[in-house]
Amino acid sequence: MxxxxxxxxxxxxxxxxxxxxSVSDDLTGYITVMKAKDKTVGEFLAQHDRWKRTLTFPPPPRAPGMPKVNGWVVWPHHTNDPAADEIRHERVFKEMHKRLYVKGDNxxxxxxxxxxxREMDMKRDLTRIWTKGRSLGSGLWGATQRPAMVPLEMYDQAQHLFLANIKDKRSQDRFGEIAGVDPDLVVDVVRxxxxxxxxxxxxxxxxxxVVGP
Ligand SMILES: Nc1ncnc2c1ncn2[C@@H]1O[C@H](COP(=O)(O)OP(=O)(O)O)[C@@H](O)[C@H]1O
Ligand SMILES: [Mg+2]
Known part of the structure:
Protein backbone atom coordinates (compact mmCIF):
# COMPACT_ATOMS: atom_id res chain seq x y z
CA MET A 1 0.00 0.00 0.00
CA SER A 22 -5.64 -4.02 9.83
CA VAL A 23 -3.54 -5.55 12.60
CA SER A 24 -4.73 -8.33 14.91
CA ASP A 25 -3.32 -10.81 17.40
CA ASP A 26 -1.97 -12.76 14.40
CA LEU A 27 -0.80 -9.84 12.30
CA THR A 28 1.58 -7.41 13.96
CA GLY A 29 2.22 -3.89 12.70
CA TYR A 30 5.60 -2.19 12.63
CA ILE A 31 6.09 1.48 11.82
CA THR A 32 9.43 3.11 11.13
CA VAL A 33 9.81 6.70 12.28
CA MET A 34 12.90 8.68 11.36
CA LYS A 35 12.11 12.19 12.50
CA ALA A 36 13.02 13.29 16.03
CA LYS A 37 9.43 14.52 16.46
CA ASP A 38 6.21 13.55 14.72
CA LYS A 39 3.05 14.91 16.27
CA THR A 40 0.79 12.57 14.31
CA VAL A 41 2.67 9.45 15.47
CA GLY A 42 2.90 10.80 19.02
CA GLU A 43 -0.87 11.29 19.16
CA PHE A 44 -1.44 7.84 17.70
CA LEU A 45 0.70 6.24 20.43
CA ALA A 46 -1.18 8.16 23.11
CA GLN A 47 -4.54 6.96 21.74
CA HIS A 48 -3.72 3.27 21.15
CA ASP A 49 -2.65 1.27 24.17
CA ARG A 50 -2.00 -1.90 22.14
CA TRP A 51 0.70 0.00 20.22
CA LYS A 52 4.09 0.69 21.83
CA ARG A 53 7.20 2.58 20.93
CA THR A 54 10.51 0.73 20.79
CA LEU A 55 13.89 2.43 20.43
CA THR A 56 15.59 -0.68 19.06
CA PHE A 57 14.86 -3.82 17.13
CA PRO A 58 13.90 -6.47 18.10
CA PRO A 59 11.48 -4.88 20.58
CA PRO A 60 11.81 -5.80 24.27
CA PRO A 61 10.13 -9.09 25.29
CA ARG A 62 6.67 -8.90 26.77
CA ALA A 63 6.65 -8.68 30.56
CA PRO A 64 4.47 -11.28 32.36
CA GLY A 65 0.86 -10.17 32.58
CA MET A 66 1.26 -7.50 29.89
CA PRO A 67 -1.39 -7.58 27.16
CA LYS A 68 -0.25 -8.58 23.68
CA VAL A 69 0.99 -5.71 21.58
CA ASN A 70 -0.68 -5.26 18.17
CA GLY A 71 1.99 -3.01 16.83
CA TRP A 72 5.39 -1.46 17.40
CA VAL A 73 6.47 2.02 16.50
CA VAL A 74 10.17 1.55 15.78
CA TRP A 75 11.38 5.00 16.64
CA PRO A 76 15.03 5.24 17.70
CA HIS A 77 15.98 8.25 19.81
CA HIS A 78 17.88 11.25 18.52
CA THR A 79 20.91 12.79 20.23
CA ASN A 80 22.84 15.95 19.45
CA ASP A 81 25.08 13.95 17.11
CA PRO A 82 23.04 13.47 13.90
CA ALA A 83 25.82 11.62 12.05
CA ALA A 84 26.12 8.99 14.80
CA ASP A 85 22.32 8.78 15.01
CA GLU A 86 22.11 8.04 11.31
CA ILE A 87 24.51 5.09 11.61
CA ARG A 88 22.63 3.71 14.63
CA HIS A 89 19.23 4.19 12.99
CA GLU A 90 20.39 2.52 9.82
CA ARG A 91 21.43 -0.53 11.82
CA VAL A 92 18.05 -0.71 13.60
CA PHE A 93 15.96 -0.30 10.43
CA LYS A 94 18.03 -2.73 8.37
CA GLU A 95 17.87 -5.39 11.05
CA MET A 96 14.13 -4.85 11.35
CA HIS A 97 13.44 -5.24 7.63
CA LYS A 98 15.74 -8.24 7.29
CA ARG A 99 14.10 -10.15 10.12
CA LEU A 100 10.47 -9.22 9.57
CA TYR A 101 10.50 -9.99 5.89
CA VAL A 102 11.29 -13.70 6.37
CA LYS A 103 9.15 -14.03 9.49
CA GLY A 104 5.91 -12.97 7.78
CA ASP A 105 2.57 -12.28 9.54
CA ASN A 106 3.25 -8.60 9.77
CA ARG A 118 18.74 7.89 0.37
CA GLU A 119 20.05 8.35 3.91
CA MET A 120 20.02 4.72 5.06
CA ASP A 121 20.91 3.17 1.74
CA MET A 122 17.97 0.74 1.94
CA LYS A 123 16.80 0.61 -1.66
CA ARG A 124 17.64 -3.09 -2.00
CA ASP A 125 16.07 -4.01 1.35
CA LEU A 126 12.81 -2.32 0.39
CA THR A 127 12.76 -3.60 -3.17
CA ARG A 128 13.25 -7.15 -1.90
CA ILE A 129 10.27 -6.91 0.43
CA TRP A 130 8.10 -5.15 -2.12
CA THR A 131 8.67 -7.83 -4.72
CA LYS A 132 8.80 -10.97 -2.53
CA GLY A 133 7.23 -9.98 0.76
CA ARG A 134 3.64 -10.67 -0.17
CA SER A 135 4.23 -14.36 -0.84
CA LEU A 136 5.97 -14.65 2.55
CA GLY A 137 3.08 -13.03 4.40
CA SER A 138 4.53 -9.56 4.87
CA GLY A 139 2.82 -6.39 3.82
CA LEU A 140 4.91 -3.35 3.05
CA TRP A 141 3.25 0.01 3.29
CA GLY A 142 5.14 3.12 2.38
CA ALA A 143 4.61 6.86 2.45
CA THR A 144 6.52 9.50 0.57
CA GLN A 145 6.39 13.18 -0.23
CA ARG A 146 8.86 12.92 -3.11
CA PRO A 147 7.51 10.34 -5.52
CA ALA A 148 10.20 11.04 -8.11
CA MET A 149 12.83 9.68 -5.71
CA VAL A 150 11.35 6.34 -4.68
CA PRO A 151 11.94 2.96 -6.33
CA LEU A 152 9.58 2.02 -9.13
CA GLU A 153 8.26 -0.86 -6.99
CA MET A 154 6.50 1.61 -4.71
CA TYR A 155 4.13 2.11 -7.66
CA ASP A 156 4.05 -1.05 -9.68
CA GLN A 157 3.97 -3.48 -6.73
CA ALA A 158 1.31 -1.60 -4.77
CA GLN A 159 -2.13 -3.19 -4.60
CA HIS A 160 -3.58 0.02 -3.18
CA LEU A 161 -2.40 3.55 -3.86
CA PHE A 162 -3.51 6.76 -2.18
CA LEU A 163 -2.49 9.94 -3.99
CA ALA A 164 -2.93 13.42 -2.53
CA ASN A 165 -2.85 16.67 -4.46
CA ILE A 166 0.44 16.84 -6.32
CA LYS A 167 1.12 19.68 -8.73
CA ASP A 168 4.76 19.30 -9.75
CA LYS A 169 5.47 17.74 -13.09
CA ARG A 170 8.26 15.38 -11.96
CA SER A 171 5.95 13.75 -9.44
CA GLN A 172 3.09 13.55 -11.93
CA ASP A 173 5.33 11.75 -14.38
CA ARG A 174 5.38 8.75 -12.04
CA PHE A 175 1.64 8.24 -12.49
CA GLY A 176 2.39 6.59 -15.83
CA GLU A 177 3.79 3.65 -13.83
CA ILE A 178 0.43 2.79 -12.28
CA ALA A 179 -1.18 -0.08 -14.14
CA GLY A 180 -4.71 -0.20 -15.50
CA VAL A 181 -5.57 3.49 -15.22
CA ASP A 182 -5.19 6.43 -17.58
CA PRO A 183 -2.24 8.55 -16.34
CA ASP A 184 -3.68 11.74 -17.85
CA LEU A 185 -6.90 11.20 -15.95
CA VAL A 186 -4.93 10.55 -12.75
CA VAL A 187 -2.98 13.81 -13.19
CA ASP A 188 -6.17 15.71 -13.90
CA VAL A 189 -8.01 14.40 -10.82
CA VAL A 190 -5.06 14.61 -8.45
CA ARG A 191 -4.27 18.26 -9.14
CA VAL A 210 -11.90 9.89 -4.65
CA VAL A 211 -12.11 9.51 -0.87
CA GLY A 212 -12.55 12.32 1.65
CA PRO A 213 -11.73 12.77 5.32
N1 LIG B 1 -8.49 13.90 7.40
C1 LIG B 1 -8.00 14.84 8.21
N2 LIG B 1 -8.80 15.74 8.80
C2 LIG B 1 -8.29 16.69 9.63
N3 LIG B 1 -7.00 16.83 9.93
C3 LIG B 1 -6.14 15.97 9.36
C4 LIG B 1 -6.58 14.92 8.46
N4 LIG B 1 -5.51 14.23 8.07
C5 LIG B 1 -4.44 14.79 8.66
N5 LIG B 1 -4.81 15.83 9.44
C6 LIG B 1 -3.91 16.68 10.24
O1 LIG B 1 -2.99 17.33 9.37
C7 LIG B 1 -1.69 17.33 9.94
C8 LIG B 1 -0.71 16.60 9.01
O2 LIG B 1 -1.09 15.24 8.93
P1 LIG B 1 0.00 14.10 8.76
O3 LIG B 1 -0.70 12.80 8.66
O4 LIG B 1 1.05 14.21 9.83
O5 LIG B 1 0.61 14.52 7.34
P2 LIG B 1 1.88 13.96 6.53
O6 LIG B 1 2.27 12.65 7.16
O7 LIG B 1 1.40 13.81 5.12
O8 LIG B 1 2.94 15.01 6.64
C9 LIG B 1 -1.81 16.65 11.31
O9 LIG B 1 -1.96 17.64 12.30
C10 LIG B 1 -3.06 15.82 11.16
O10 LIG B 1 -3.69 15.58 12.39
MG1 LIG C 1 4.09 12.08 8.03
Whole structure:
Protein backbone atom coordinates (compact mmCIF):
# COMPACT_ATOMS: atom_id res chain seq x y z
CA MET A 1 0.00 0.00 0.00
CA UNK A 2 1.46 3.37 -1.01
CA UNK A 3 0.62 6.84 0.31
CA UNK A 4 1.93 9.65 -1.84
CA UNK A 5 1.52 13.34 -1.13
CA UNK A 6 3.28 16.46 0.11
CA UNK A 7 4.13 17.18 3.75
CA UNK A 8 1.01 17.83 5.78
CA UNK A 9 -1.34 16.13 3.30
CA UNK A 10 -2.31 13.53 5.92
CA UNK A 11 -0.29 10.49 4.80
CA UNK A 12 0.77 9.42 8.28
CA UNK A 13 -2.64 9.92 9.79
CA UNK A 14 -4.47 7.98 7.07
CA UNK A 15 -1.93 5.15 7.09
CA UNK A 16 -2.09 4.83 10.88
CA UNK A 17 -5.90 4.78 10.85
CA UNK A 18 -5.89 1.96 8.32
CA UNK A 19 -3.06 0.15 10.05
CA UNK A 20 -4.79 0.20 13.44
CA UNK A 21 -7.76 -1.55 11.79
CA SER A 22 -5.64 -4.02 9.83
CA VAL A 23 -3.54 -5.55 12.60
CA SER A 24 -4.73 -8.33 14.91
CA ASP A 25 -3.32 -10.81 17.40
CA ASP A 26 -1.97 -12.76 14.40
CA LEU A 27 -0.80 -9.84 12.30
CA THR A 28 1.58 -7.41 13.96
CA GLY A 29 2.22 -3.89 12.70
CA TYR A 30 5.60 -2.19 12.63
CA ILE A 31 6.09 1.48 11.82
CA THR A 32 9.43 3.11 11.13
CA VAL A 33 9.81 6.70 12.28
CA MET A 34 12.90 8.68 11.36
CA LYS A 35 12.11 12.19 12.50
CA ALA A 36 13.02 13.29 16.03
CA LYS A 37 9.43 14.52 16.46
CA ASP A 38 6.21 13.55 14.72
CA LYS A 39 3.05 14.91 16.27
CA THR A 40 0.79 12.57 14.31
CA VAL A 41 2.67 9.45 15.47
CA GLY A 42 2.90 10.80 19.02
CA GLU A 43 -0.87 11.29 19.16
CA PHE A 44 -1.44 7.84 17.70
CA LEU A 45 0.70 6.24 20.43
CA ALA A 46 -1.18 8.16 23.11
CA GLN A 47 -4.54 6.96 21.74
CA HIS A 48 -3.72 3.27 21.15
CA ASP A 49 -2.65 1.27 24.17
CA ARG A 50 -2.00 -1.90 22.14
CA TRP A 51 0.70 0.00 20.22
CA LYS A 52 4.09 0.69 21.83
CA ARG A 53 7.20 2.58 20.93
CA THR A 54 10.51 0.73 20.79
CA LEU A 55 13.89 2.43 20.43
CA THR A 56 15.59 -0.68 19.06
CA PHE A 57 14.86 -3.82 17.13
CA PRO A 58 13.90 -6.47 18.10
CA PRO A 59 11.48 -4.88 20.58
CA PRO A 60 11.81 -5.80 24.27
CA PRO A 61 10.13 -9.09 25.29
CA ARG A 62 6.67 -8.90 26.77
CA ALA A 63 6.65 -8.68 30.56
CA PRO A 64 4.47 -11.28 32.36
CA GLY A 65 0.86 -10.17 32.58
CA MET A 66 1.26 -7.50 29.89
CA PRO A 67 -1.39 -7.58 27.16
CA LYS A 68 -0.25 -8.58 23.68
CA VAL A 69 0.99 -5.71 21.58
CA ASN A 70 -0.68 -5.26 18.17
CA GLY A 71 1.99 -3.01 16.83
CA TRP A 72 5.39 -1.46 17.40
CA VAL A 73 6.47 2.02 16.50
CA VAL A 74 10.17 1.55 15.78
CA TRP A 75 11.38 5.00 16.64
CA PRO A 76 15.03 5.24 17.70
CA HIS A 77 15.98 8.25 19.81
CA HIS A 78 17.88 11.25 18.52
CA THR A 79 20.91 12.79 20.23
CA ASN A 80 22.84 15.95 19.45
CA ASP A 81 25.08 13.95 17.11
CA PRO A 82 23.04 13.47 13.90
CA ALA A 83 25.82 11.62 12.05
CA ALA A 84 26.12 8.99 14.80
CA ASP A 85 22.32 8.78 15.01
CA GLU A 86 22.11 8.04 11.31
CA ILE A 87 24.51 5.09 11.61
CA ARG A 88 22.63 3.71 14.63
CA HIS A 89 19.23 4.19 12.99
CA GLU A 90 20.39 2.52 9.82
CA ARG A 91 21.43 -0.53 11.82
CA VAL A 92 18.05 -0.71 13.60
CA PHE A 93 15.96 -0.30 10.43
CA LYS A 94 18.03 -2.73 8.37
CA GLU A 95 17.87 -5.39 11.05
CA MET A 96 14.13 -4.85 11.35
CA HIS A 97 13.44 -5.24 7.63
CA LYS A 98 15.74 -8.24 7.29
CA ARG A 99 14.10 -10.15 10.12
CA LEU A 100 10.47 -9.22 9.57
CA TYR A 101 10.50 -9.99 5.89
CA VAL A 102 11.29 -13.70 6.37
CA LYS A 103 9.15 -14.03 9.49
CA GLY A 104 5.91 -12.97 7.78
CA ASP A 105 2.57 -12.28 9.54
CA ASN A 106 3.25 -8.60 9.77
CA UNK A 107 2.68 -5.26 8.14
CA UNK A 108 5.64 -2.91 7.92
CA UNK A 109 4.81 0.74 7.41
CA UNK A 110 7.79 2.81 6.28
CA UNK A 111 6.64 6.33 6.86
CA UNK A 112 9.44 8.05 4.97
CA UNK A 113 10.64 5.93 2.11
CA UNK A 114 12.93 8.58 0.62
CA UNK A 115 14.92 8.86 3.87
CA UNK A 116 15.29 5.08 4.06
CA UNK A 117 16.41 4.88 0.46
CA ARG A 118 18.74 7.89 0.37
CA GLU A 119 20.05 8.35 3.91
CA MET A 120 20.02 4.72 5.06
CA ASP A 121 20.91 3.17 1.74
CA MET A 122 17.97 0.74 1.94
CA LYS A 123 16.80 0.61 -1.66
CA ARG A 124 17.64 -3.09 -2.00
CA ASP A 125 16.07 -4.01 1.35
CA LEU A 126 12.81 -2.32 0.39
CA THR A 127 12.76 -3.60 -3.17
CA ARG A 128 13.25 -7.15 -1.90
CA ILE A 129 10.27 -6.91 0.43
CA TRP A 130 8.10 -5.15 -2.12
CA THR A 131 8.67 -7.83 -4.72
CA LYS A 132 8.80 -10.97 -2.53
CA GLY A 133 7.23 -9.98 0.76
CA ARG A 134 3.64 -10.67 -0.17
CA SER A 135 4.23 -14.36 -0.84
CA LEU A 136 5.97 -14.65 2.55
CA GLY A 137 3.08 -13.03 4.40
CA SER A 138 4.53 -9.56 4.87
CA GLY A 139 2.82 -6.39 3.82
CA LEU A 140 4.91 -3.35 3.05
CA TRP A 141 3.25 0.01 3.29
CA GLY A 142 5.14 3.12 2.38
CA ALA A 143 4.61 6.86 2.45
CA THR A 144 6.52 9.50 0.57
CA GLN A 145 6.39 13.18 -0.23
CA ARG A 146 8.86 12.92 -3.11
CA PRO A 147 7.51 10.34 -5.52
CA ALA A 148 10.20 11.04 -8.11
CA MET A 149 12.83 9.68 -5.71
CA VAL A 150 11.35 6.34 -4.68
CA PRO A 151 11.94 2.96 -6.33
CA LEU A 152 9.58 2.02 -9.13
CA GLU A 153 8.26 -0.86 -6.99
CA MET A 154 6.50 1.61 -4.71
CA TYR A 155 4.13 2.11 -7.66
CA ASP A 156 4.05 -1.05 -9.68
CA GLN A 157 3.97 -3.48 -6.73
CA ALA A 158 1.31 -1.60 -4.77
CA GLN A 159 -2.13 -3.19 -4.60
CA HIS A 160 -3.58 0.02 -3.18
CA LEU A 161 -2.40 3.55 -3.86
CA PHE A 162 -3.51 6.76 -2.18
CA LEU A 163 -2.49 9.94 -3.99
CA ALA A 164 -2.93 13.42 -2.53
CA ASN A 165 -2.85 16.67 -4.46
CA ILE A 166 0.44 16.84 -6.32
CA LYS A 167 1.12 19.68 -8.73
CA ASP A 168 4.76 19.30 -9.75
CA LYS A 169 5.47 17.74 -13.09
CA ARG A 170 8.26 15.38 -11.96
CA SER A 171 5.95 13.75 -9.44
CA GLN A 172 3.09 13.55 -11.93
CA ASP A 173 5.33 11.75 -14.38
CA ARG A 174 5.38 8.75 -12.04
CA PHE A 175 1.64 8.24 -12.49
CA GLY A 176 2.39 6.59 -15.83
CA GLU A 177 3.79 3.65 -13.83
CA ILE A 178 0.43 2.79 -12.28
CA ALA A 179 -1.18 -0.08 -14.14
CA GLY A 180 -4.71 -0.20 -15.50
CA VAL A 181 -5.57 3.49 -15.22
CA ASP A 182 -5.19 6.43 -17.58
CA PRO A 183 -2.24 8.55 -16.34
CA ASP A 184 -3.68 11.74 -17.85
CA LEU A 185 -6.90 11.20 -15.95
CA VAL A 186 -4.93 10.55 -12.75
CA VAL A 187 -2.98 13.81 -13.19
CA ASP A 188 -6.17 15.71 -13.90
CA VAL A 189 -8.01 14.40 -10.82
CA VAL A 190 -5.06 14.61 -8.45
CA ARG A 191 -4.27 18.26 -9.14
CA UNK A 192 -7.84 19.24 -8.27
CA UNK A 193 -8.10 17.30 -4.99
CA UNK A 194 -9.04 19.41 -1.93
CA UNK A 195 -7.01 19.09 1.28
CA UNK A 196 -7.23 15.70 3.05
CA UNK A 197 -8.80 14.10 -0.02
CA UNK A 198 -7.21 11.20 -1.87
CA UNK A 199 -7.39 9.52 -5.20
CA UNK A 200 -7.56 5.86 -4.23
CA UNK A 201 -6.45 3.39 -6.90
CA UNK A 202 -6.91 -0.36 -6.74
CA UNK A 203 -4.26 -1.27 -9.20
CA UNK A 204 -5.05 -4.91 -10.00
CA UNK A 205 -8.63 -4.04 -10.85
CA UNK A 206 -7.79 -0.77 -12.60
CA UNK A 207 -10.41 0.95 -10.43
CA UNK A 208 -10.25 4.32 -8.73
CA UNK A 209 -12.32 6.73 -6.69
CA VAL A 210 -11.90 9.89 -4.65
CA VAL A 211 -12.11 9.51 -0.87
CA GLY A 212 -12.55 12.32 1.65
CA PRO A 213 -11.73 12.77 5.32
N1 LIG B 1 -8.49 13.90 7.40
C1 LIG B 1 -8.00 14.84 8.21
N2 LIG B 1 -8.80 15.74 8.80
C2 LIG B 1 -8.29 16.69 9.63
N3 LIG B 1 -7.00 16.83 9.93
C3 LIG B 1 -6.14 15.97 9.36
C4 LIG B 1 -6.58 14.92 8.46
N4 LIG B 1 -5.51 14.23 8.07
C5 LIG B 1 -4.44 14.79 8.66
N5 LIG B 1 -4.81 15.83 9.44
C6 LIG B 1 -3.91 16.68 10.24
O1 LIG B 1 -2.99 17.33 9.37
C7 LIG B 1 -1.69 17.33 9.94
C8 LIG B 1 -0.71 16.60 9.01
O2 LIG B 1 -1.09 15.24 8.93
P1 LIG B 1 0.00 14.10 8.76
O3 LIG B 1 -0.70 12.80 8.66
O4 LIG B 1 1.05 14.21 9.83
O5 LIG B 1 0.61 14.52 7.34
P2 LIG B 1 1.88 13.96 6.53
O6 LIG B 1 2.27 12.65 7.16
O7 LIG B 1 1.40 13.81 5.12
O8 LIG B 1 2.94 15.01 6.64
C9 LIG B 1 -1.81 16.65 11.31
O9 LIG B 1 -1.96 17.64 12.30
C10 LIG B 1 -3.06 15.82 11.16
O10 LIG B 1 -3.69 15.58 12.39
MG1 LIG C 1 4.09 12.08 8.03
Missing amino acids: SFIGPTGSGKTRLALQLLAR IIFDDEVVSLV RLPKFHWLYIRQEAGQMC
